[in-house]
Amino acid sequence: MFMPLISSATTLPTTVPSSETTADVMQAALRVSGISLIGIFAVMAFFAIAIVLVQKLCPASSEEKSA
Amino acid sequence: MEQLLVGITSLTWQHLVMMGIGGILIWLAIAKQYEPTLLLPIGFGAILANIPFSGAVTQGAEHGILSTLFSFGIETDLFPLLIFIAIGAMIDFGPLLSSPKMLLFGAAAQFGIFFTMCLAAGFGFSLKEAASIGIIGAADGPTSIVVANKFAKDLLPAITVAAYSYMSLVPIIQPPVIKLLTSKAERRIRMDSASFNTVISKRTRILFPIVVTLISSLVVPSAAALIGMLMFGNLIRESGVVDRLSKGAQNELANIVTLLLGISIASVMQADQFLNSTTLLIMGMGIIAFVFDTAGGVLFAKTLNLFLKHKINPMIGACGISAFPMSGRVVYKMGLEEDPTNHLLMHAISCNVGGQLGSVIAGGMILALVA
Numbered sequence: 001m002f003m004p005l006i007s008s009a010t011t012l013p014t015t016v017p018s019s020e021t022t023a024d025v026m027q028a029a030l031r032v033s034g035i036s037l038i039g040i041f042a043v044m045a046f047f048a049i050a051i052v053l054v055q056k057l058c059p060a061s062s063e064e065k066s067a
Numbered sequence: 068m069e070q071l072l073v074g075i076t077s078l079t080w081q082h083l084v085m086m087g088i089g090g091i092l093i094w095l096a097i098a099k100q101y102e103p104t105l106l107l108p109i110g111f112g113a114i115l116a117n118i119p120f121s122g123a124v125t126q127g128a129e130h131g132i133l134s135t136l137f138s139f140g141i142e143t144d145l146f147p148l149l150i151f152i153a154i155g156a157m158i159d160f161g162p163l164l165s166s167p168k169m170l171l172f173g174a175a176a177q178f179g180i181f182f183t184m185c186l187a188a189g190f191g192f193s194l195k196e197a198a199s200i201g202i203i204g205a206a207d208g209p210t211s212i213v214v215a216n217k218f219a220k221d222l223l224p225a226i227t228v229a230a231y232s233y234m235s236l237v238p239i240i241q242p243p244v245i246k247l248l249t250s251k252a253e254r255r256i257r258m259d260s261a262s263f264n265t266v267i268s269k270r271t272r273i274l275f276p277i278v279v280t281l282i283s284s285l286v287v288p289s290a291a292a293l294i295g296m297l298m299f300g301n302l303i304r305e306s307g308v309v310d311r312l313s314k315g316a317q318n319e320l321a322n323i324v325t326l327l328l329g330i331s332i333a334s335v336m337q338a339d340q341f342l343n344s345t346t347l348l349i350m351g352m353g354i355i356a357f358v359f360d361t362a363g364g365v366l367f368a369k370t371l372n373l374f375l376k377h378k379i380n381p382m383i384g385a386c387g388i389s390a391f392p393m394s395g396r397v398v399y400k401m402g403l404e405e406d407p408t409n410h411l412l413m414h415a416i417s418c419n420v421g422g423q424l425g426s427v428i429a430g431g432m433i434l435a436l437v438a
Contacts, residue, residue: 022191029188029197033181036432040174043286043428044421048167050278051271055164058270065266 077119081338089113089333092232101235105208105329109228112333124334133334136327141223144216146328147209148296153321154209154423155300156313158391160275162417164267169383169414171367173421176387177429178363179204183356184433190348195219198437200349203230204356205426206237207389210293212332214430218437224335225346229353237393240354241385242401244361249381253369254405256380263413272305283428290431297427360388364418380411386418389426395419 092110096103115123116133125134140146163169184201192200195218202214203226211230215223233240245254276298284291304313335341364384372378382401386394395415402411 020193022189025188025192025194025197026185028194029181029185032194032198032433032436033184035436036429037174037178037181039287039432040177040425040428041171043283044170044174044425046282046286047279047424048170050282051164051167051170051275054271054274054278055267058268058274060266060268060271064268 074119079119079338081342082117082119084342085117085336085338086114088336089117092228095232095235102231104325105231106235108326108329109231109333109336112330113336116334116337124337131334133331136331137334140324140327140331141212141216142220144213144292146324146331147212148292149320149324150209150328151293151296152300152303153316153324154391155276155297155302156304156316157321158301158304158420158423160272160301160420161267162263162413163420164271164275165265166262166414166417169418170421170424172364172384172387172418173389173423173425174387174428175367175384176360176364176422177204177425179356179358179360179388180429180433182359182363183352186355187352190352194437196222198433199223199226200352201356202226202430202433203233203349203353204360205389205429206230206234206357206360206394207423207426207430208234208328210389210426210430213293214433217434221340222345222349224332224341225349226353227332228336229350232350233353233357234390234393237357237388237390238397240357241361241394241397244358245365245382245385245398245401248362248365248369251405253381254401255409256378257406257409258380258383258411258414259377260410260413263417269305269307273302276302276305279424283431287428287431287435289434290427293427293430294424297423357388361385364388380409380414383411383414383418386415387422387425389419389422391419391423392416394422 089110092106092113095101096106096110112133115121120126122129122131123133124131180201183204184197187197187200188194199215199219199222202211205211208227208230211226212223215226280295280298283294300316303309303316364387365381366384368379368381368384372381380402382398386398388394395412395418398415399412402409
């Protein structure tokens with residue numbers, strides 16, 4: 001399900017040509033920034049979901065609660 | 068006689084300026100107590116490295132101890148990664164586990180990295196250099212060193228000094244930005260603390276570092292070393308079976324590596340490499356990165372408040388930067404100044420811990436995407 005999304009993100013060019021101009025570099029920087037920010041939010045959301053799931057699966061025992 | 072005077076006669080104004088900078092760093096460390104564990108060794112090392120023909124730095128075939136430490140510990144990423152084990156062992160992720168939504172602020176407050184990266188690109192830096200300058204906004208020394216070491220070795224001293232100096236200046240940088248972007252009423256918002264009363268099971272605390280390492284390393288393999296060392300340190304802490312190692316990581320390892328890290332960074336603060344307009348530009352952009360990180364977190368919280376029934380105090384968003392625990396403390400104090408009965412400490416610290424993870428992921432993203 002995620003493959004098309006992942007492959008489209010990973011094929012976005014984030015390199016700049018060797019004869020780079022400032023405009024080329026800025027364009028690449030904007031692209032890297034956009035992908036990175038979306039990626040960071042996605043990873044953090046994954047973490048949050050994982051924490052909630054782990055807490056549901058491993059609730060504190062009565063011993064831990066009373067400690 | 069001439070040989071004895073060669074050091075004095077070879078002194079240039081550039082050497083003196085660098086020694087002055089070293090003196091300022093020492094003053095900041097001692098008088099102001101800004102990150103003394105790092106600024107003190109960096110400051111003294113800067114003086115040592117700028118003595119003409121100094122035997123402390125490599126001169127031709129003669130090896131100097133500071134340069135050797137730099138090659139051994141910084142160029143190989145060894146020191147920053149070891150520091151991450153120590154940081155992981157020191158951090159209690161409990162508040163974050165009680166309130167996992169705070170992780171999103173750890174993402175929002177990385178905005179300054181990318182804003183500054185684009186700005187640096189606009190100033191004519193290459194993409195790799197721009198990424199290395201932007202990472203100052205991670206507010207996380209080891210991540211800044213790892214990225215700059217890979218992409219822009221020449222800029223490493225300026226980037227490292229900027230990262231550590233601004234981390235120590237968080238109590239000065241963040242409050243005006245927060246006040247500018249929030250109203251008094253917003254700064255007085257009280258937040259529900261019920262979630263922090265939840266008891267986190269030991270199994271959850273042990274699984275957390277393992278799950279985080281797996282998720283982040285599978286999504287961003289280039290971040291595996293950074294996140295892996297941080298989480299390894301935390302696993303040692305939470306396992307409860309290697310208390311001796313946990314204490315060793317928190318104390319002996321942290322102290323020894325911090326000491327060596329600071330003084331080895333100073334080895335590359337030599338006048339001919341450091342004293343130029345690029346360094347000034349990097350220092351300027353570093354502060355912009357911190358300002359936009361803070362703004363990113365605060366504005367994200369304000370945006371969320373448009374949709375939430377139980378409002379978030381937008382100051383909390385500023386804690387999403389990785390400067391731990393300075394940023395959390397700053398916001399906690401600001402909250403008390405606005406309303407002495409409003410205790411935001413747990414929210415601020417949980418968000419701040421989320422920022423620690425966010426900065427590492429941001430570093431990994433940059434390492435993966437900037438070819």
